[in-house]
Amino acid sequence: MASISLSPLQTSPSLRVLSSYTPQTAPNLSFYSHSKPSIPFPSTSLKPYTPIIPRSRSRSRSRSLIVPAAVKKISETDLVAVPLTAEEFSQKLPSESGVYAVYDKNDDLQFIGISRNVGASVFSHLKSVPDLCSSVKVGIVDEPDKESLTQAWKSWMEEHIKTTGKVPPGNQSGNATWIRQPPKKKSDLRLTPGRHVQLTVPLEELIGKLVKESQVVAFIKGSRNAPLCGFSQRVIGILETQGIDYESVDVLDEEYNYGLRETLKKYSNWPTFPQIFVNGELIGGCDILTSMHEKGELAGLLKK
Amino acid sequence: MGSRGANMLISRANRMKTKLQSVLEATTIELEDVSHQHAGHAAVKPNNVETHFNLKIVSPKFSGHTLVKRHRMVYDALADELQSGLHALSIVAKTPQEEEAASHR
Numbered sequence: 001m002a003s004i005s006l007s008p009l010q011t012s013p014s015l016r017v018l019s020s021y022t023p024q025t026a027p028n029l030s031f032y033s034h035s036k037p038s039i040p041f042p043s044t045s046l047k048p049y050t051p052i053i054p055r056s057r058s059r060s061r062s063r064s065l066i067v068p069a070a071v072k073k074i075s076e077t078d079l080v081a082v083p084l085t086a087e088e089f090s091q092k093l094p095s096e097s098g099v100y101a102v103y104d105k106n107d108d109l110q111f112i113g114i115s116r117n118v119g120a121s122v123f124s125h126l127k128s129v130p131d132l133c134s135s136v137k138v139g140i141v142d143e144p145d146k147e148s149l150t151q152a153w154k155s156w157m158e159e160h161i162k163t164t165g166k167v168p169p170g171n172q173s174g175n176a177t178w179i180r181q182p183p184k185k186k187s188d189l190r191l192t193p194g195r196h197v198q199l200t201v202p203l204e205e206l207i208g209k210l211v212k213e214s215q216v217v218a219f220i221k222g223s224r225n226a227p228l229c230g231f232s233q234r235v236i237g238i239l240e241t242q243g244i245d246y247e248s249v250d251v252l253d254e255e256y257n258y259g260l261r262e263t264l265k266k267y268s269n270w271p272t273f274p275q276i277f278v279n280g281e282l283i284g285g286c287d288i289l290t291s292m293h294e295k296g297e298l299a300g301l302l303k304k
Numbered sequence: 305m306g307s308r309g310a311n312m313l314i315s316r317a318n319r320m321k322t323k324l325q326s327v328l329e330a331t332t333i334e335l336e337d338v339s340h341q342h343a344g345h346a347a348v349k350p351n352n353v354e355t356h357f358n359l360k361i362v363s364p365k366f367s368g369h370t371l372v373k374r375h376r377m378v379y380d381a382l383a384d385e386l387q388s389g390l391h392a393l394s395i396v397a398k399t400p401q402e403e404e405a406a407s408h409r
Contacts (some may be wrong), residue, residue, distance in 0.1 A: 016408045131378040231392065271379050272393065287395050 005071050029031045060223025070126045071139030073149035074101055074109075074159050079135045082126055093119035093136070097144030099152040102162075102170070102178075105134040111178045114141075115148045129177055132170075188248045189222045190256035203263045212275040215302065216246035219264055219275045238291040238293045244302060278302065316354040316390065320382055324361060327381040330360035331400055342392070355391040360398075367399045 013068050047138030071077075082102075083092045095293045102111045102125060108130045117123035118138050126133045141152050154276050161167060170178040191206045192199060199206075211217050216239070224236055239246050251261045265271055268282045276283050278301055283289065317335050324330050336358040359378070366374045374397035382390065398406070 231394075269376065271383075272391075282372060284372045284375060288375065291371065 010049050013267065023092045029297060037282065054246045071099055071155065074137055074139075074156050075163070077101075077139055078136040079107070079137055081116070081135050082122060082133045084126075086123065089119050089123050093122055093138065094140055095119045095138050097149060098138055099156050100139070101137045101168075101279060102133050103137070104132045107135070109160060109164075111168050112153060112160065113170075113178060114153045125178060132177070135157040137277065185225060186247070188250045188253070188254065189217075191249065191260060192256055192258060195255050195258040200223050201204060203259055204267050207260075207264060207267050208280075210247070210249070212248045212280040215279055216244055218246055218248045219251050219260075219273055220248055220275075221250070221273055222248050227250060227274070235274045235286050235289055238289055238298075240300055242293070316385060318357075320357070320385055320390075323381050324378065328359050328361065328363040328365050328377060329361070330363040331402065332360065334358075334360040338394075338399075355389060356394075357390070357392075358394045360396040361396050362400055362403045363402055365404075366397055367401070371397065 007217045043217065048210060060276060083089050090100060098118050099112065099114045099124060100118050101109055102113070102122065104110050111125070113121060118140070122133065122136050138179065139156070141148050147224075157167070169175060179185070189210065191203065191210065218224075218232075218235055218239060220227055220229070220232035220233060227233040227236055234250070249257060249260070251257060251264065253260075262274070264273075267277055268277075270282055270285070273283055274285055276289050277283070283301070290300075292301065321333050323336055324333055326389055337354055338358055339353055339354070339356045342356045361378060369377070374393050377398060378393070378395055379386065382393070390399065
């Protein structure tokens with residue numbers, strides 16, 4: 001173990017004793033910022049000791065407190081400047097599994113994360129919070145199952161907390177800067193306050209207002225999360241794949257969209273559903289949307 | 305089925321073909337009844353046949369019209385059917401020129 005590794009990416013496993021881990025120091029164990037699965041790669045690092053934990057045991061909850069950490073300490077890992085372009089990234093940062101620590105320009109540790117593709121994760125951090133990503137330390141985990149990745153993360157977290165007495169700002173609970181939040185699914189719009197509430201404006205006007213105020217509105221059968229008709233489902237699929245920000249209205253909702261089907265058919269002079277409106281105009285149903293999607297016409301239409 | 309009147313004696317598919325033929329002067333009409341694929345669908349009443357169709361129609365009258373307009377022309381021609389239980393129509397509407405171009409691809 002006397003060799004000095006020039007590359008910060010090389011790992012030399014060492015045996016470390018982990019004291020029992022108190023949950024207080026690990027708020028919100030949320031550290032998967034990027035869950036791109038990668039194929040386990042052949043290890044090239046020196047292995048004076050190979051921490052082989054039988055799979056069955058490593059997955060069971062009752063495990064020994066002595067766990068070999070798969071990565072070097074943070075303090076022993078070299079700091080690398082974060083590259084600025086995608087090409088540099090692929091050269092300087094590994095697309096392998098491991099733990100990484102991101103530092104700002106004052107060399108203050110901001111966030112410790114684990115990833116199945118460290119390079120890609122750091123790159124996405126650089127895109128979302130460039131000001132906080134100045135340099136990075138990386139520890140590749142040789143046998144990147146969830147267990148060993150978590151162990152590596154814990155060891156770095158613990159070391160940092162021991163040294164500084166602080167949890168990295170990005171790892172504090174409630175901090176959403178580094179962790180990719182699950183995309184918020186919009187909910188379907190309701191045109192009326194309820195079936196038994198007397199409308200003060202005709203439903204036609206409500207429809208007109210809605211389709212003119214929102215760039216894209218899809219009137220579908222069922223909700224956008226669970227369409228009840230194959231055509232509506234295809235429409236939602238296309239809009240989602242295109243990354244289009246759209247509103248949806250469930251025409252089968254008899255409570256909050258009572259009478260909508262008949263009124264909408266008259267409003268749009270279109271007898272079937274789904275119906276898709278763009279900038280207040282009916283562009284058609286599933287067939288037309290599909291055809292436009294296949295011809296690549298959707299993006300152009302939405303830019304207008 | 306007999307209780308629905310004489311109109312039912314001619315299938316909906318045939319009526320649709322006749323209407324499209326006369327109104328749109330279609331050169332090609334391919335009509336496929338896919339109602340069975342939608343059995344159990346919320347809007348399909350039990351025993352309700354001929355509710356869902358795939359239609360491919362080629363007509364010179366589509367020339368110069370957008371897809372929305374073409375579909376509307378088809379729907380207008382079939383207004384009675386849509387009123388009386390035709391539930392969904394998947395439409396491919398082309399002009400003879402477009403059909404020609406597509407077949408040479």
